[in-house]
Amino acid sequence: MLCGGAGTRLWPLSRRARPKQLLPLATERSLLDDTLRRCEPFGDPVLIGADAQRFLLQEAVRRAGRTVRLLAEPTGRNTAAAAAVAALDVQARLPGSLVLLVPADHRIDDADAFRRAVLEGAPAAREGRIVVFGVRPTSPHTGYGWIEGEPGAGVRPVRRFVEKPDSDAARAYLAAGLTWNAGIFLFAPEVLLAELERLEPGLLVAVREAWAAGTDDGRTVRLDAAAWSQVPSIAVDVAVMERTPLAAVVPVEMGWTDLGSFGALREASPLDPAGNALRGDAVQLDSQGCYLHGEDILVAGVGLEGLVVVGTPDAVLVAPLDRAGEVKELVEALGPRDEVEEHPRAERPWGRYRVVDRGEGFQVKRLVVTPGECLSLQRHAHRDEHWIVVGGVGKVEVDGEVRSLAVGDHVLVRAGQAHRLENVGGVDLHLVEVQVGPYLGEDDIERLEDVYGRGNGD
Amino acid sequence: MLCGGAGTRLWPLSRRARPKQLLPLATERSLLDDTLRRCEPFGDPVLIGADAQRFLLQEAVRRAGRTVRLLAEPTGRNTAAAAAVAALDVQARLPGSLVLLVPADHRIDDADAFRRAVLEGAPAAREGRIVVFGVRPTSPHTGYGWIEGEPGAGVRPVRRFVEKPDSDAARAYLAAGLTWNAGIFLFAPEVLLAELERLEPGLLVAVREAWAAGTDDGRTVRLDAAAWSQVPSIAVDVAVMERTPLAAVVPVEMGWTDLGSFGALREASPLDPAGNALRGDAVQLDSQGCYLHGEDILVAGVGLEGLVVVGTPDAVLVAPLDRAGEVKELVEALGPRDEVEEHPRAERPWGRYRVVDRGEGFQVKRLVVTPGECLSLQRHAHRDEHWIVVGGVGKVEVDGEVRSLAVGDHVLVRAGQAHRLENVGGVDLHLVEVQVGPYLGEDDIERLEDVYGRGNGD
Incomplete structure (x- = not known):
């Protein structure tokens, strides 16, 4: 799942700290969550995204009730590099598997049609084809790439790819039955790697090195930054698809849009x-x-x-x-303004929060804890936190002392005190949190215990 | 000073609770404050505004360090009624005085030129003229009324008034030396009242009755609502100026705009x-x-x-x-949404506040208390207030007990407790206030003592 979006094209809805794939743009869930659900029948998901967003992405996945393996890119290097590193990782860990490469930030209304198309393409992929999915167009769109397949029904060889055409050409393609390139690919890792070896050998060497020299804690692979910096930034369409004789297309009608603008x-x-x-x-x-x-x-x-x-x-x-x-x-x-980097809203496994005010040395948040959920046992080095309950009921533990919380109650947690908060009621627990201290970054959290299995700064 | 604006034309900058005349649109002070300063040489100001905004207006005047008499209109009835009630009030209290009728929400860059023009018009007003000020136009504006005076220099009789012309006419007026009607008038009260008696006798009867049957605490006259509802809504230009032979114009160049859009x-x-x-x-x-x-x-x-x-x-x-x-x-x-009625920002004599969050049963504000200033000794019937100091130093009194406040301190004031807050430092005192209770209206304030002389709900 390609999660490398920087969150600039839909600003201010999206931010660097809340890229498009984490927004609920198709359903009430995030696009990433929708993508995870859509691909559930196809095995364990692997995310490819920015190293700087690794906690954010793991968090979003955890919130969706899933676990993933994350291949963390030091910098964005386009889809050829992402496809290559996915192929290397799957080949090493799950020999004999196919790779289904999907953007995590698109909308697909008909998940069943998507799954049927994947199953339809799988035999061709096993036989050595690199399968691409061609969406039946609903308009002469000039913003998408188009795919021309050989005549016939079902899976068939690709005749050519066309990048974003002018409107006359788009009308002709629509009439001639070409399909939109949805950027979804299905292939055996060794097939893609062999084509890269042949067509972009330099890219493959650099990706292989970054992957081999990366660190792997089983959950997150952090690719080696020095090697990765040598990887050319090129789309898999340009690097492979437009040049390989192995491309095959599966036409599909599934209510697809890239939500790209x-x-x-x-x-x-x-x-x-x-x-x-x-x-x-x-x-x-x-x-x-x-x-x-x-x-x-x-x-x-x-x-x-x-x-x-x-x-x-x-x-x-x-x-x-x-x-x-x-x-x-x-x-x-x-430039690097808060309004570009951060988003006032954030989702957490225990609920959500919103920054409602901030200034020199303080920050005010509204926390909403979902019934039955619990924040980690944690402490902060640099800030005191005042909590005032404004809705629901809860339980708080501060340095081992436990007390019940109801509307109107105040709790002061001083810097260095271990604390934990839980919603023990049947409705959302709302708190106003006033943080006071010289440093208020999200990374000033030392997690002592966490029901969601998170570490520090995570 | 005409303060009857409802605050809709510049929404969302202006709101019903923060109409245009209270916004700092020309200088760092409000337009009303600017108007008070501009008119300072001409005696004690009288404001004419909405009864529903009487506390707001008195508050704004107090904040400007002034006191005024306020004629409070139960509903807006346009400028003829406002001019009439002003004339009645001034005639009764200050016999022999002239009335200078000015909108409180315009911008005038050259206050000296304005004052010179008023002094230039005063002799004519004393001699029985109703003087209007004609702004030398800088463009063929189609949004203003125009005034044609008799030929000559200085104060001279008005030949005619022209309401918002089309652009050809406006260009002709500009070339012919007509001036813009700035809606500023100078007259002896008895002259205006006599002309109203002659031209709009029904209006004058109803205004006289509303004024006579109103309540007057010396500071605010609350006009009688039943009588006021009989007052026709008509502009003083239409009711009097376009029909009287007594109109005279003083041309003036003073950097004027009505900031009307x-x-x-x-x-x-x-x-x-x-x-x-x-x-x-x-x-x-x-x-x-x-x-x-x-x-x-x-x-x-x-x-x-x-x-x-x-x-x-x-x-x-x-x-x-x-x-x-x-x-x-x-x-x-x-319709009646918070975003139409209220404004997140509010100014107070002791400083200012901003509503940063609200929900069912709670509201969060950031209070900023100016150095040396003090909130009234007050209590609330229906809400608890938590204060957390996030900047500066202060002193708080709760039910007679006094303590010092510094950054990070928390104070809980329960419903019914008399409390007072003071900034005893040299920089702004910032607090986050979390109100919790079933009713959070600004009118739930019982004032026990107030250095600014305010009463309850005020």
Whole structure:
């Protein structure tokens, strides 16, 4: 599962600390969670993502009630490198298995159709084909790559790949029955590795070295940064698919979109009669063809056309939908601001929290602990924490002393004190947490015991 | 001073609880504060505003270090009624005085020029003229009323008033030397009342009755609601100025704008080379002619033209600048939401606060107490308050017990306990306040002692 997204294209919905695959953009679960569920019949998942996001990704997987192996990339090196390292890892650990390479941040409405297509492609993959899945197009889309297969039904050899065409070409492809390249591949690891050896030998040497010199704690492989820095950044489509005679395509109709821009998000949303997608707390008057999204904030538009307006409690983006691709440049121009790096909301295995205020030397969060859940026994070196219960009932332990908590109660946990919090009621436990101290980073957590098996800074 | 604005035209910057005249749109002070300062040489101010906003307005005046008499209107009834009640009140209390009627929510850059113009008009007003101030126009504006005076210099009779003209007419007026009607009037109360008696006798009867039957505690006159409901809603321009032979105009150049729309706000702001006004935390790429304003939130725009984007932590507005007038309809469509009624920020005589989170049965605020200032000795019937100091030093008294406060300290004030808070340091005192209780309205305050002379619910 390709999890390398940096979270800039859908800013401010996505952030570096909350990339697109962790957002609930298709269902009430995250796209990654949806992907895990969709692929459940196909064996143990392996994630490929950024080393800097390794805790975040493991956390999201744990929250989904799953465990995964994570191949952690020191830097993003595009999909050829990711496919190669996945092939090496699966070949070594699970000889004889196929690799199903899937982006973790796409939307697929018909999971059954997806699974049937994978099963349909498997015999060809076992026979040495590199199988790609071709989505039956619903429009002459110019933002996707297209695949032309040999005539016939079912799995068949690929005649050619076409990168994002102009609109005349896209209309011709639609008429001629070409399909969209969904970036989903199925192959035997040794087949892909042999083709890479032949077509991109330098890439394979560097990936092999980064993988072999990496550290592996069984759960996370941290690829070697020095070797990885030598890996060329190239898409697997360009490195292999467009050049190999082994490519085969399985056409599939499964309600797929890559949700790759606010325009794609709008297309995948229910629209009002004027073509507006309204998500969260959004209101419009006399607007057309817009994507308006208010996440924990009211977004209101009057007389707008073809705009994206996304509001969150700390940042707002407005752009024409057809220029939403430039959001990436905007985020780069903003530089290393909190509003780019962090997200006010965060999910945890025990519930969730939201940063509601912060300033020099303090931070205020609302914590919501799910019934029956429990935060780790932990301590902080650099901050005191005040908790005030504003909803539900709980139990708290501070340096071994246990007390019950009800609405209106206050608890002070000083720096250095071991503490643990549990929701012992039947409804969500809400607390206001006021952190006071010189350093308030999420990594100032020493975990002494954790029911979710997390370590420090994790 | 006309303070009757409902706070809808500049929503979400303005709210019902924070109307435009209370916003710092021209200087770092509120427009009302600016107006009070500008008019200081002309005697004791009288405010005319909504009864529902009487505490808010008195509070804002107190914060400006002033005291005023407030004529509180049960409902808005336009400027003829406001002028009439002002004339009645001044005639009764200060016989022989003139009335200078000024909107409290305009911007005037050159206060000296304004004052000179008032002094220039005073002799004519004493001689029985109703003087209006005509702003020398800087553009063929179609959103203002225009005034044509008799030829000549200085104060002169008005030939006619013209309501918002089309752009051809506006260009002709600009060329012919007409001036903008700034809605500022100077008159002897008996002159205005006589003209109302002649031109709108029914209005005057109803206003006189509402004033006579109102309650007057010396500081606030609460006009009688039953009588006031009979007052026709009509502008003083239409009721009197366009029909009286007594109108005279004083031309003046004083850097005036009514800040009546986001377009006017943009025009009154410094612009970047592409004509964008960026206020607060706002960033743009490749945009033109926009008004982008981030108040306690980052507002970012890409590729925008002629749009207003205003963000606050709980609401965002986006509209074309030339349709910003429709914000009023939008606000009506939104109905009685918190985001329409309340504003997360509020100013108080002792400092300010911001609501940072709220939910069922609780509310979280950040309080900032200015050095040397002190909240009233007060108690609440329905809520407990937890305070956590996150910056500065203070002193707190709870049921007679006094203690010092420093960063990291926690104080619990239970419902019914008399309490008082003071900043005894040299820098701002910051507290996080967590209110817990079944009713959290601002009017649950019983004031026992107040250095600012406020009463309950005040």
